[in-house]
Amino acid sequence: MKLAERMSRLGTENAFTVLAEVAKLRAAGRDIVSLGIGDPDFDTPPNIREAAKRSLDAGRTHYTPSAGIPELREAIAAYLTRSRGVEFSPEEVVVTPGGKPILYHSILAIAEAGDEVIYPNPGFPIYESVIDFAGAKPVPMALVESREFRLDLEQLRRAASPRTCLIILNSPNNPTGGVLSFEDLEEVARIAQECDAWVLADEIYSEFLFEGRFRSITQVAGMKERTILLDGFSKTYAMTGWRLGYGAMPAAFAEKVAQLNTNSVSCTATFAQDAAVEALTGPQEAVREMIGEFRGRRDMAVAELNRIPGISCVMPHGAFYAFPNVTEACRLLGLKNAEEFQHAMLHDGGVAVLARSNFGMRNEGEDQEYVRISFATSRELLMEGLSRMRRLIESR
Secondary structure (H helix, E strand, O other), rough: OOOOHHHHHHHOHHHHHHHHHHHHHHHHHOEEEEEOOOOOOOOHHHHHHHHHHHHHHOOOOOOOOOOOOOOHHHHHHHHHHHHHHHOOOOHHEEEEOOHHHHHHHHHHHHHOOOOEEEEEEEEOOOHHHHHHOEEEEEEEEEHHHOOOOOEEEHHHHHHHOOEEEEEEEOOOOOOOOOOOOOOHHHHHHHHHHHOEEEEEEEOOOOOEOOOOOOHHHHHHOHHHHHHEEEEEEOOOOOHHOOOOEEOOOOOOHHHHHHHHHHHHHOOOOOHHHHHHHHHHHHHHHHHHHHHHHHHHEEEEHHHOOOOOOOOEEOOOOOEEOOOEEHHHHHHHOOOHHHHHHHHHHHHHEEEEEEEEHHHHHOOOOOOOEEEEOOOOOOOOHHHHHHHHHHHHHHHH
């Protein structure tokens, strides 16, 4: 089968690969606790589901404008203005089926051969994949344990160059749970302005902040005009299967992203957009309860991880992931690296975790082993999974 050369540069999201492996083992009769996938175990709140039903019953099943229905763009602009403290207008908003199209369309619109795109590492694997696919050069920006997985600012300064066309941020971060400080954002802003680069701020976990106040780079003077803000409904409203995301950006660029929508997906499902209006404008108690539960799970998971021989874990301040250091645990188990740790935990321990290599290549000088633990599952399953990790390590 002959394919275009660019297909060889396209990566994947291995969380779904591991999910498929878990399903295969379960089908064969194995009892597996999955701490791999980042999918909230809560159902979409009832008021949002009811709004979708009303929309369907009203026959709202036809095409919409590629940028989204006006009511939703207005609701998103109002939410962003309120939550970020920066004025947004509906003309700056584009609605997409999931958050990934904003990432994909933005990189395709900005980056080309010879350009460089800086992205967080470890980070969401689709960043590196799409940068490569677009023909640009991916330039990793190290997140370091000694700074609670915030940026290595010196390394960032070295990475930036006149060829830098885009800097990607993700705070709170997947997979580490790290949160950038406002000082970090100010330094990124300085570098972006010096390079005349865009910033893509992936803020999909913005509501999942367990301490302090969320800060966006759009709050830094002069940065809203060069920032693409990515957010969505999958995490905050437990709507992963609905595929609802959006971007906020300068209006002229929004027109280009909407044009890419027209050329790829046409538009986002109408009844899903109606449900999203209800999500933003309706009661928020379910969101607050979910985030409170995730905070409790985080505290429990980190405390338990730090009691397991050979494992240490810094406290994540956002998202719903822990990123424990398993270097010594690998030694105790006679394993070379986190990839072998992931395999042993799944096949010998009955618990699915994701090795650090699922989130980008090692940074220069990186010599520690990490795995990602998702606490987007019940406390009972979370504790059972961590107990299985402990038992396997203590048995060797």
